[in-house]
Amino acid sequence: MPAIDPVALREKYLAERDKRLRVDGNEQYIELKGQFAKYLEDPYVPQVEREPRTDEVTFAFIGGGFSGLLAGAKLKQAGIDDVRIIEKAGDFGGTWYWNRYPGAQCDTAAFVYMPLLEETGHMPTEKYVKGPEILEHCRRIAEHFDLYDNALMSTEVTGLTWDDATCRWIIRTNRGDEMRARFVAMGTGPLHRPKLPGIPGLDTFAGHSFHTSRWDYDYTGGDPAGAPLDRLGDKRVGIIGTGATSVQCIPHLAPACGELFVFQRTPSSIDVRNNHPIDPDWFDTLQPGWQQEWLDNFTLLQTGGMAERDLVQDGWTDISQRIRDKLLANEPLELTPEAFERAYHDSDDEKMTEIRARVDDVVADRTTADALKPWYRQLCKRPCFHDEYLEAFNEPGTHLVDTDGQGVERIDETGVWVDGTHYELDCLIYASGFEVGTEYARRSGFETVGRGGVTLSDYWADGMTTLHGIHMHGFPNLFMVQPAHGANLISNIPHNLVERGNTIAAIVRHALDVGADEVEVTAEAEQAWMERLEAGGRRFGNQPDCTPGYYNNEGQTPTRARLLGTLGFPEGPVAYFEYIDRWRSTGDFDGLDFRPAPR
Numbered sequence: 001m002p003a004i005d006p007v008a009l010r011e012k013y014l015a016e017r018d019k020r021l022r023v024d025g026n027e028q029y030i031e032l033k034g035q036f037a038k039y040l041e042d043p044y045v046p047q048v049e050r051e052p053r054t055d056e057v058t059f060a061f062i063g064g065g066f067s068g069l070l071a072g073a074k075l076k077q078a079g080i081d082d083v084r085i086i087e088k089a090g091d092f093g094g095t096w097y098w099n100r101y102p103g104a105q106c107d108t109a110a111f112v113y114m115p116l117l118e119e120t121g122h123m124p125t126e127k128y129v130k131g132p133e134i135l136e137h138c139r140r141i142a143e144h145f146d147l148y149d150n151a152l153m154s155t156e157v158t159g160l161t162w163d164d165a166t167c168r169w170i171i172r173t174n175r176g177d178e179m180r181a182r183f184v185a186m187g188t189g190p191l192h193r194p195k196l197p198g199i200p201g202l203d204t205f206a207g208h209s210f211h212t213s214r215w216d217y218d219y220t221g222g223d224p225a226g227a228p229l230d231r232l233g234d235k236r237v238g239i240i241g242t243g244a245t246s247v248q249c250i251p252h253l254a255p256a257c258g259e260l261f262v263f264q265r266t267p268s269s270i271d272v273r274n275n276h277p278i279d280p281d282w283f284d285t286l287q288p289g290w291q292q293e294w295l296d297n298f299t300l301l302q303t304g305g306m307a308e309r310d311l312v313q314d315g316w317t318d319i320s321q322r323i324r325d326k327l328l329a330n331e332p333l334e335l336t337p338e339a340f341e342r343a344y345h346d347s348d349d350e351k352m353t354e355i356r357a358r359v360d361d362v363v364a365d366r367t368t369a370d371a372l373k374p375w376y377r378q379l380c381k382r383p384c385f386h387d388e389y390l391e392a393f394n395e396p397g398t399h400l401v402d403t404d405g406q407g408v409e410r411i412d413e414t415g416v417w418v419d420g421t422h423y424e425l426d427c428l429i430y431a432s433g434f435e436v437g438t439e440y441a442r443r444s445g446f447e448t449v450g451r452g453g454v455t456l457s458d459y460w461a462d463g464m465t466t467l468h469g470i471h472m473h474g475f476p477n478l479f480m481v482q483p484a485h486g487a488n489l490i491s492n493i494p495h496n497l498v499e500r501g502n503t504i505a506a507i508v509r510h511a512l513d514v515g516a517d518e519v520e521v522t523a524e525a526e527q528a529w530m531e532r533l534e535a536g537g538r539r540f541g542n543q544p545d546c547t548p549g550y551y552n553n554e555g556q557t558p559t560r561a562r563l564l565g566t567l568g569f570p571e572g573p574v575a576y577f578e579y580i581d582r583w584r585s586t587g588d589f590d591g592l593d594f595r596p597a598p599r
Contacts, residue, residue: 004349010545016375017547020266020405029195029432035203039194039211039430044100045090047154052176057150058082059508060171060181062157065094067187067481067497069138070115073145074501078509084181085147086173088156088445092147093138095434096131098194098213100224101245102252104131107273107385108492109312111291112298115494118291120144123283127314128275128385132224152177160184161449162476167517167597169477183508183519186448187481187497193445197240197432201411209428212245219427222252229256236424237261238416240408241431242268247384249431254392261399261423263416265407266381266547269355269374271315273385295495296574302491303572304340315385316491319378322347348377362390371402380546450475463564467529467591468580470503471521479504485533487576488568499577506584507592516594525591536570539563 032040059075061068064087072083089097096104106113110124113134117124120140125133142148152173159172168180194211196202210216217223221231229252237253238261239246247268253260294311301310301317306324310317326343327335356373363369372390374381392398401418403409409417415425448456451474459465459474466472469485481504483489483496511519569576583590 004353006345006349009349012375013377013547014545016405017545020548022548030198030202032194032196036196039196039214041214042088042090042154043214043216044097045154047090050175053152053179054177056168056180056182057084058181058512059084059183059185060169060179061085061185061187062160062171063087063094063187063481064089064092064142064151064153065096065187066115066138066494067094067500068092068185069141069145069147070494070497070501071185071187071479071481071504072147073116073119073141074505075508076145076147078505080505080508080512081146082150083147084150084152084179086152086155086157086171088154090154091139092142092151093135096135096138099131099245100135101131101212101215101249102220102222102224102226102229103248104224104245105129105248106134107244107383108316109298109314111294112312112492113494115498116141116144118288123280124278126275126277128273130226157446159446159449160186162451162478164451167477183477183479183511185479185481185504188445193434194430195432195434196430197408199240199408199411204413205411205415205425205428206413207415207426207428209430212241212249212429212431213434220256222256226252229253232256232258232427234258235426237427237429238263238423238425239429239431240416241433242266243431243433244268244382244384245433246431247386247389250398251386251388251392253429254395254398257397259397259399260395261401261416261425262393263401263403263408263418264371265403265405267372267374268381268384269352269376269378270358270372270389271318271351271355271378271383271385272358273315273387275387295492295498296577298492299487299489299495299573299577303489303574305574315383319344319347319351322350348379351378352376359390362394364394368393368400371400376547448475448478450478461561463559463561465526465530465564467521467526468503468583470500471526471592473521473523473526476518476520479507483568484565485529485567486569486580487573488538488566489573495573495577499580503580503584507589510587510589511594514594515596517597518593518595520593520595521591522593529591530564530567533567533570534564536567538568538570538572539566 030036059080059082061071064085068085069092072085075083091097105128107128109127110129114124114137122137122140156174157171158174161170163170168182169184171179171181194213208219219231220229222229235257236259237257240263242262242264247270250262297307297311298317300307301320304320304323310321323343326346327339359369359372363372393400401423403418409419416423454474459472466480466485469482470479481497481500483493487496489496507519
């Protein structure tokens with residue numbers, strides 16, 4: 001490995017960041033409404049007509065991805081059978097329902113990414129399983145815990161209103177439903193509402209186009225299981241975006257297209273994946289409780305802790321191992337925040353230098369290789385792990401169109417313009433991701449109205465405030481399911497959701513057991529929690545010198561309101577998981593008020 005000049009590297013990182021900064025931040029993306037609403041349609045399951053529902057359930061969950069599946073499973077385990085999941089898609093799966101693009105695959109090891117493996121008796125086929133297997137596992141969870149029977153699919157919530165008189169939530173949908181629920185949880189998440197790049201002329205393209213979350217196999221040929229995209233042999237295809245989705249689908253597009261043009265604003269970091277099948281004989285040696293052990297081990301190592309063994313052994317834990325090795329090599333041993341920061345910087349410099357060197361080793365064309373090198377810290381953007389992406393640029397018909405950080409100039413009826421050059425296309429694919437950082441009501445698609453007619457949008461006008469990331473004062477019997485204000489473990493989102501499900505099930509079980517009609521966080525407890533988080537200063541995306549992306553608010557200086565929505569438990573994910581387990585296990589539920597209906 002060549003010698004590393006940290007000062008020169010910092011200067012290079014900042015220069016690459018500065019050329020990509022935009023004053024419009026999140027506003028550069030187009031909301032999918034009006035003429036762009038077609039990109040939201042469900043191409044997988046046709047909507048079946050049914051009569052509107054006006055009944056009542058004990059627990060309703062909005063969202064049928066991992067959030068809803070895990071909360072539903074935990075509620076069923078707690079003896080709460082009257083659970084209804086409402087999902088706008090035609091089936092369970094969440095992001096794995098929508099993301100059926102070729103090559104879709106988890107980038108965290110399946111043993112820690114796929115929840116409830118022990119409970120459902122499933123062995124992942126590979127270390128990093130493909131999208132169809134994850135979608136099938138979502139269905140497996142729903143079947144195992146009888147979540148299909150009372151579910152409403154192809155149903156989009158349009159309004160959620162608290163009724164003080166009955167202590168019930170009224171749920172309205174686009175199917176004419178007006179249901180009531182004693183308790184409601186929302187798991188609408190950030191990775192379900194697609195966004196488009198705000199490129200001038202985007203609406204004028206006369207060729208074929210689609211978003212990767214609505215992949216058009218009728219046009220491309222192939223299928224989610226990996227069949228060749230056999231209808232693209234005479235097509236000139238362009239793809240805008242080089243994030244995690246493109247990294248996975250470009251290796252399938254490159255050999256299939258007549259010509260493929262990859263329009264790149266910022267390259268992703270591509271580390272080694274080293275995927276492999278799971279040995280059934282080895283899997284049979286795992287002892288009961290193994291998955292929790294793996295979850296705890298991964299979380300500990302990935303967040304800077306020390307353990308005797310690295311059970312997962314992947315790119316996420318690699319840099320943590322490097323940091324530990326550097327710390328332990330010091331004589332005398334120094335475990336101060338300053339020492340940790342030095343070890344992190346040195347380890348990251350080594351890792352990213354290796355990642356850039358790998359590009360040179362794999363990509364034949366020097367100009368293309370140079371353009372594919374990421375100049376930022378690994379965690380500035382979502383790290384990617386792939387063993388075929390870089391090789392795709394050795395295909396003779398594949399062209400990297402690097403925009404030097406400026407993005408596509410404009411689109412017209414026949415193609416794309418970059419720096420004065422026109423690229424004629426038959427098909428344009430948008431790998432532009434999902435809305436992150438926009439207002440909650442916009443991402444969820446509906447407004448939530450709590451006690452006294454206060455909307456959640458108004459309540460959070462100055463920033464998101466909660467207790468544990470779950471409860472909001474003035475919104476009784478309502479639960480949020482998302483990582484913020486808790487562990488905020490971004491490397492493995494499902495672990496956050498498992499713990500949220502455990503917590504919600506314990507609270508609802510207690511409320512039913514004691515006959516409480518309302519469960520609400522006190523204003524004092526919510527304020528104290530937020531003060532604790534703010535004082536700790538630990539938040540997602542806290543790297544202002546990073547290249548712009550959704551990890552750091554597109555490079556814009558965050559407002560206090562934005563900062564509040566990214567905070568996590570000050571002592572980190574491991575400490576939070578331990579804390580919340582103690583909190584719910586005592587039976588006191590400190591900070592929550594359990595009370596009968598007002599008389």
